[in-house]
Amino acid sequence: MNKLILFFSCLLLLSWCGSMGGYFAAHQVLSPAEPAMHISCASMILEGAEPYIDFVDNATPLLLYLFTMPVLLSKLCYLHPVLIFNLLIVLLTIGIFSVVIFAIRQSGRKGLPVLFYLPALTVSLVICQAYFLADFGQESMVFMLLFLPYLLERYLTSTGAREPEQKPNSTLRKIIAGVLAAFGLLLNPVFLLAAPAVELICLTGLGDVTVGKLKRRYLGVELYACLAALLFTGAVIYFSAPLVVVTYLGPITSLNWLSYDYFYDNLGFVGKSPDRRDLIYAFVVFFIMALPAAGRCLLVRLMCAMSALGFIWLVCSGTVYTYQAFIMTAFAICAFCLALSRYLRSMRFTHRVARLLGRAGEQAGRLYIWQRKQPQLKTALVVALPVLCFAAVNYFSLKNVASDQYFSLVNINYYGFGLKHDLSFFSDVVEKNSEAKDLVWIFSQHARPGFPLITQLRRRPGYLVWGFPLHTLKILHERSTPAQAASLVQFEALMYDHLRSELNSVRPPKLILIEDSEIWESLKAAGICATVQDKYESLEPLSPMNGEEIERHPPFEYIGHRVSFSAFKLRR
């Protein structure tokens, strides 16, 4: 029966991964804005650029370096990096699930309770990824995947469900879980809060703490691995690129902090930020439903704690985009599913229901005995069903797509095809006025609409990957203390110098789109707009409110005022 649970959980997850693979094989350039932006940054890194010095983004160095992996693979196999990235996340899901399965199988009889949680974990993982498909590959999703095995390992260690004898491969598995968790923690500074929270809960989960208990049930290999990986990764990045780390911890962190500190006041009005109260309601209800089980099960407690930290991340984001609610919602769903499986198992059924369940158990037992005699069938199912899901989803994704919706990626030197509907807003203007690898500036308050468009069409962003510092720097001048302003004066001057030199370089941006908001005001004040107006030909203004654009491209979350963009084309 235990193997049957394992088998069906694997089958469900593999089928889901097959479906996702099929979906992304059909939508080869579909990506949320932020991962696409990191892909562009990673391309620049592979071309020799140093983060925060040769280009400005506010992601952590590790995140940017990790994104070089899909870009590198893309260079090797000439597939679009967005496709590679999406498929890598699918593979990561399978990999993470494998680590979880190994952890359960290797923990012997004591890991048996976890086995009963496996369907719940699988279902919740599938639900989360399916619900947040539009945000597939966001750092929050990657963090959840990377951190999940660590949570399970901490649970197994803390509950004493260790292997009877330490096998070398179990130690390796724990090390992998620890390292993956460390990578997850380094994706975003706020994620670092997860480490003390998890450790506090594991520590208090021990009950009466003694040195012996601490050694046996707290100081696990995965904890050491995580700490070592945190220190080692930090050290490697620091010693290989000290200036990158110093700049990140200096002006970039100051900007991030100020962005948090100085709330974007335009969001005060109704409809100016995505209204995802539904996700918060779901979080509250799932959390409260899971709380009773949390008192009895450490794993549920850990999931609840992660969900609470996800809530912190959402609040700290200031912009409350849907993807920023992922951690909160996903871990709340996990906690709820785990709690639900516990409630169902401990339920006291009436005589009739018990008899029905007994019959179902008998049938399951027969199924189990039958499938044991059919090992080939199991293998065939495990292989065939995901493949079938891949093919079916791929087929249905492309079934109703008109032939004029396809475009070949050969023009941008990749194999494969893209769907015009998957391209972001303003794709027509960018395609018409620039070519692959051309420098294109799209400056707005947020990553959209510059990204994923620049990555999808293989254009290059300039020094300023997106306009995030401009708004913060403008507010800085209006509201900051002299000390705060002084700390960023040099960075600001350097940034505008970079922009000017890019404009006056041999290969200046072919196309420039600037949001007619504070972004325009900031660039105007720095004299950038005058140069642009002098050297560039003005095009028709572009509006994200344009009905045709909205119809032709997937809608995107947009905060603040939906203002138009001034467009400029380089004079020949």
Next chain:
Amino acid sequence: MKGQICAIGLITILSLRMLVSVCLHPLRIGWDPALHLQCAQLIVGGGLPYVDMFDVNPPLIWYLDTMPAVVAAVLNMPVTLAFNLFMLALMVLSAALCARIVLSKLPLADLIVNLALVFGLLYFNFFLGFDFGQREQIFVLLYAPFMFLRFARYQGAAIAPLEALIVGILAGIGICLKHYFLFNALCIELFLLFHFRSKLKDLVSNRILVRENFAALAFAIVYLGHFLFLPQIVKDNYFGFLVPAFARGYQFWDTSLAASLAAPDKRTVFLLLAAGLVLALAFCRRYPLLSCLAAFGLSGVVPYLMQFKGWNYQDIPAFAGAVILLCGGLAALVSVTIQTIFKWRSEQQLPALTVVALLLTAGFSIASASDEFKQVSADPKFEMARLGYSGTSPWADIDSPFTNIILDNAKIYDPIIFISNAVAPGFPPLTQLRMKPGSRHLHCCILSVLQYIQAVCDPGPEITRLLSYQEKIASQYAEDIAKNKPVLIFMQNAPSAEYLAPFAFDRNFKDYKKIESDIAGFSVYKLQPSEKVGP
């Protein structure tokens, strides 16, 4: 016994600290509590809700506020002071009931943490500032003993009938103050149901169909039933006009999710709550009451977001939950640490921790009370003799752009009208300065609501009916001005004046002289001396 000393000590110290604050600020009150208090005073004076006073809020808070209103009238003390003392009494009552349940019905091993929760229940009140006295705070105070009692009930504790009855009625009052609070109560019941799973029969007979639930339900039924016996005009105005209008147009004040959750003045509550949740999770295995309070705090987020106004007071249940959780969580951390290091059991820790807690609380209370006293002494004062009371009040508590105008041009009990599309700035000055509302419309929020309905809703007979009230409201204002001859009329230049302009509202000012044209967005009209009515 040590637990009792600790509980009594903590409640006494914190209550005295609050008493000092209340006495130092006899006129301090927030806008909504001031409005409710004004309504209560009108009811005490024989007024009918929704006939002699227009506001959308259900009347329970007004009935409740009649207690301080009567006390203030009998003892000739500022009604604001009476109200704040009433709130203090509620705090003491709530904490005393919770402490009693903690001491007599919950495991003694959890006493330290559970008393810290009671401490948190008192402590959060100190941070409310001008939101002190909001219905959300009253709900927390009235519902908390019920929550503790329900937890004890599920744990199998024996509950005395009278105790269950009192706690149940108090919870019923709390929940009925605002329909949103039912969600919090349901969440707690849901949590308890899942936490203490038992056989259905036992569950129904010994946990659900019990006295405190019956008492809460009985109060709710009586409260709902009383509407049937209200005069027809009250029902027509409330259920025929105000409720349907606000159901359609309350979104006028809606904000965005980012502004509700992530703005600098809002996010602290949610960050504290999340921190409290993590602490509660860390210790919920040992101290299960923490989970229950985590459910309570978290459930406070939903009504806050459902209302979607981003007004700070609406998150008081979440804030209270956060503070209580943090107090309980920190106490658990200290207790567990002591237990780990010194191997002292909870009972052994109690005397030492009682002494430390009492000394720290007393020390901080004395220090902060002394600071507050110094600050109040240093600040400008207002002689309350002008209002017919003795003593002084800090000027800052009554300071508004309108205070001097009112004081210079009106005597106590003079009728004054603020025509404004919000409760402020008419309140609290009218309540604080002992003025009488010059119109049944204590504010004109309803006009914004009707404008919103006009702009957003599809036309239809019901919408037309509701919109016809605009003219009626304008004529009621005119009627009240003619009848009551208010000495001052404060007219909000925008949008209220624009709402009323189509009804030639300026005609009503023929006996008035405009003395200010733009003071904080208001025009001020003063009744000409010959027309002024006597006190």
